Amino acid sequence: MVDVYLVGVGGQGIITASKIIGDAALLAGEKVILSETHGMAQRGGSVVCTARIGDRAGPLIPDKAADVILSLELLETLRAECKASKVTVVLSSTERIVPLSVSTQKMRYPSQQEVVDKMSSVARSVTMVDAAGLAGQAGARMSSNIVMVGVLAGSGATGLGRDRFEEAVKANIRRNVDENLRAFALGFDQGKRAKA
Amino acid sequence: MSGILEAEPGDTVLLMGNEAIVRGALEARLSVATTYPGTPASEIGDTLAKVAEKAGIYFEYSTNEKVATEVAIGAAASGLRAMVSMKHVGVNVASDPLMTFAYTGTRGGFVLVTADDPSCHSSQNEQDNRFYALFGGFPLFEPASPQECYDMIKKAFDVSEELGQPVILRTTTRVAHVRGPVTVGEISIGPKKKEFVKEPARFVTVPAVARARHLVLLEQLSKAERMADESEFNTIIRIGDGGRQGIVTSSAPANYTIDAAKDMGLHVDILKLGFSNPVPSRKMLDFLRTHDKVVIVEELEPVLETQVRSLAQREGLGTKVLGKMDGYMPRAYEYDQAIVTHGLARAFSKDLNEAGKCEPPHDLPTRPPVLCAGCPHSATYYAVNKATNKKALFATDIGCYTLGVAPPYSTADLLVCMGSSVGTAGGLAKVNDLPVIAFIGDSTFFHSGIPGLVNAVHQGHKFLVMILDNRTTAMTGHQPHPGSARDPCNPGAISVSIEEVVKGCGVKWLKVVDPYDTSAMIEAVKDALTQDSVSVVIARRECALIAKRDEKGAILKKHYIDQEACKKCRTCVTKFQCPAISSIDKLQTIDEVLCAGCGVCAQVCPYKAIKEAP
Known part of the structure; x- marks a missing residue:
């Protein structure tokens, strides 16, 4: 059983990322259950999805029970702290989407080093990936989410094969399929660095 | 992976609970489906909207949940299978026809899908709609997974038809919005037509009929209990x-x-x-x-x-x-x-074992949902605050514009339900000296704002209604409404004019204003508030998420902040709110990618430091 806790910001394609993980699991003959919260969260708010691979009935991941935290945004990585334990593999994009509260309430956006330090203190490993840069390199500027799915696949944390993920990417992405597969591949190579 | 229609019998596909309900219904001889969008039920309608024509069923986004239910009742009473879906509070709106439909019963299978929202993820309350099943006498199904959504909707139609009673299928957010594997069967669509056989002693609920039918309902409920005792779902x-x-x-x-x-x-x-x-x-x-x-x-x-x-x-x-x-x-x-x-x-x-407990970090910058870059509501709220100097009472309503409750706008003082802004504004205006403004979206106005406006005209209430007309039902995913020029489910749909409705209600003072023109909006609001009767401003501008853009991605023209002209007054973040504008370490900037090019911030800046990008 593998529990993946996905976090990000509305509009980053986190639901698509979770569907790819779900389809990859289904293709591999595994049981899988996904959850998401819609509605107000679409308007630039924090978004959380879960993907539970294996024999679980409930879709939600209890505190300290995530096997993987897959984050598309740096601040949201930190917000996921409670789901981490000493077995958790943290895979985070270094992308920053500065929330309005930083401007209006003069709050401080944490540095990348602070995020790495904090998450390293509660998790097993932390891997930072320049997902936006790699997406641009792949010619799919909007596909940071696919890069991060590649990172997850490359980390080996789900136990699902690369081909399953690639097939799932093709099933969920209609446009610029080649660019997205390239984004996935660049992420995959980065994922190998992760201590999973 | 396959679409709802494409999955072959025996295939196992990953479906959301809401999608599984649609697939199940399409295998259960469904003929007619209706809805009014609302989270977490919206994807039922949105999925139906995509497949209805190809599948050969009739589907409509109705004006509100009551009308949606009534349209479905008309089809089911004729003998066809009908499904109506809505969020939990929608059932309050639909409860009037439902309570008595339980007395007449149905000929074709009738299933009401209610999606409840424990924890109010996107709702104004967390009412438990299982009570409606007890209240009205409806057999009730409660799936726990997408597979059960699929299995139970099919069963619900059979039970409804066997008993001749309407049935409720109740999901919650963690059922409707969960995706899981669903093994599907064969699609089987119901007929398009069925002649209604007249039977007034059953379907016309004058008191004598209603009294007799109540006993029939109780009899059918005891049969339903025996079915529940034998059900494979228990x-x-x-x-x-x-x-x-x-x-x-x-x-x-x-x-x-x-x-x-x-x-x-x-x-x-x-x-x-x-x-x-x-x-x-x-x-x-x-x-x-x-x-x-x-x-x-x-x-x-x-x-x-x-x-x-x-x-x-x-x-x-x-x-x-x-x-x-x-x-x-x-x-x-x-x-x-x-x-x-x-x-x-x-x-x-x-x-x-308390080791699993964890206190979430509380010192992180919050990230609540916000009005989008280029959102016309943002421009309207800025103008209203300028016009009233924030000395007004704001009755608001349900939609994206409810986000105006947050600073810097704080343009929300009272909200209870869909359409309530207009009615509550009447009461506020009667007992308060401050000017009163009701904010209501275009879809919500059609849903249930009109009776409140008729009442305000008739009673002589004095307040301003601002119809925030972004030409769509934005919050739930851009579904059409009666004012929409195009309805994907109905190419011949007639667009109902909001102006004509407002005038028809007897409103004497009406102005249509583009929110992107802030000085015009400020003047209109000031003028409207001097009127002796109820006045209406229609703030009309297409939702920025669906508006036409130029090749640079701008609705009008992208803007930037001229740092030499900027006096660091921070008006652009303290009086106005735009996700593209940030103010960090005393530096105000506009994110070129996020900027929707509405040009409102240029009108907000008192030093003309925000300029059109070259």
């Missing part, structure tokens, strides 16, 4: 060796209960109810007689618990029943595995 799941300890549960909490019991190493029998109203009393009594202690695990209200306790009392059973009435389980918010584990540990006197 099953016992044994965890460990089972034994004399039991749990009764339904819906999403059943999932957390199964996971918790396994992880805790309990030996327990779980009676999981999927066909939960009428409560299968024979099966329930058997369970109570064979277990010494029974814990009821259900989200929100003690609906099952009340009935289980009542059954135990009626039969004089000594079984210990534990639940939320005695504080073992909470009565508010959605459950999760930790909450259920905590309750079960206390109920079964097991040691609780």
Whole structure:
């Protein structure tokens, strides 16, 4: 059983990322259950999805029970702290989407080093990936989410094969399929660095 | 992976609960489907909108939930199968026709899908709609997974037709918005036409008919109870060796209960109810007689618990029943595995491992949902605050514009339900001296704002109604409404003019203003507030998410901040709110990619430091 806790910001394609993980699991003959919260969260708010691979009935991941935290945004990585334990593999994009509260309430956006330090203190490993840069390199500027799915696949944390993920990417992405597969591949190579 | 229609019989596909409901209905001879969008039910309608024509069924986004229900009743009373879907509070709107439809009963299978929202993820309350099943006398199905959504909607149509009674299928956010594997069968669509056979002694509920039909309803409910007793959806799941300890549960909490019991190493029998109203009393009594202690695990209200306790009392059973009435389980918010584990540990006197607890970090910058870059509502709220100097009372309504409650706008003082802005503004205006403004979206105005406006005209109430017309039902995913120029489900749909409706209601002072023109909007609001009767401003500008853009991605023209001209007054972030504008370390900037090019910020800046990008 593998529990993946996905976090990000509305509009980053986190639901698509979770569907790819779900389809990859289904293709591999595994049981899988996904959850998401819609509605107000679409308007630039924090978004959380879960993907539970294996024999679980409930879709939600209890505190300290995530096997993987897959984050598309740096601040949201930190917000996921409670789901981490000493077995958790943290895979985070270094992308920053500065929330309005930083401007209006003069709050401080944490540095990348602070995020790495904090998450390293509660998790097993932390891997930072320049997902936006790699997406641009792949010619799919909007596909940071696919890069991060590649990172997850490359980390080996789900136990699902690369081909399953690639097939799932093709099933969920209609446009610029080649660019997205390239984004996935660049992420995959980065994922190998992760201590999973 | 395959679309809803493409999956072949025997295929296992990953479907959201809402999608599974649609696939199941399409295999259950569905003919007519209606809805009014609302989270977490919206994807039922949105999926139907995509497939209806190809599948050969009739589907419409109706004006509101009451009308949606009535359209479905017309088809079902004629003998075709009909489904109406809505969020939980939508059932309040639909409850008038529903309560009496239970008396007339139905000829074709009729299923109401209600999607409840424990924890109010995107709702104004977390009411428990299982009460409607008890209130009106509806057989009730409660799926716990996408596969059960699919299986139970099919069964619900059969039960409805067999009993001749409307049936409710109730999901919650953690059922409707969960994706899981669903193994599908063969699509089987119902006929398009069926002639209504006149039978006024059944379908025209004058008092004499209603009195007779109430007895029929009660008779059918006792038949429904026997069906529930035999239903394959009411099953016992044994965890460990089972034994004399039991749990009764339904819906999403059943999932957390199964996971918790396994992880805790309990030996327990779980009676999981999927066909939960009428409560299968024979099966329930058997369970109570064979277990010494029974814990009821259900989200929100003690609906099952009340009935289980009542059954135990009626039969004089000594079984210990534990639940939320005695504080073992909470009565508010959605459950999760930790909450259920905590309750079960206390109920079964097991040691609780608190190591799993964690306090979420509280010093991080918050990220609440905000109005988008280029959102016309943002421009309207800025103008209203300028015009009133914030000295006004704001009755607001349900849609994206409810986000105006947050600073810097704070343009929301009272909100209870869809359409309530206009009605409550009348009461506010009657007893307050401050000017009163009602904000209502275009879709919400059609949904239930019109009767309030008629009342205001007739009673001579004095306030301003601002119809925030962004040409769509934005919040729930851009569904069409009666004012829409195009309806994807109905190419011949006629666009109903908001101006004509407003004038038809008898409003004497009406202006249509583009919110992107802030000085015009400020003047219009000032002028409107000097009128002696109810006045209306239609703030018309297409939602920025669907508006036409130029090749640079701008609606009008992208802007930037000229740092030499900027006086660091921060007006652009303290009086106005745009996700593209940030103010960090005394530096105000506009994110070139995020900027929608509405040009409103340039009008907001007192020093003309925000300029059109070259």
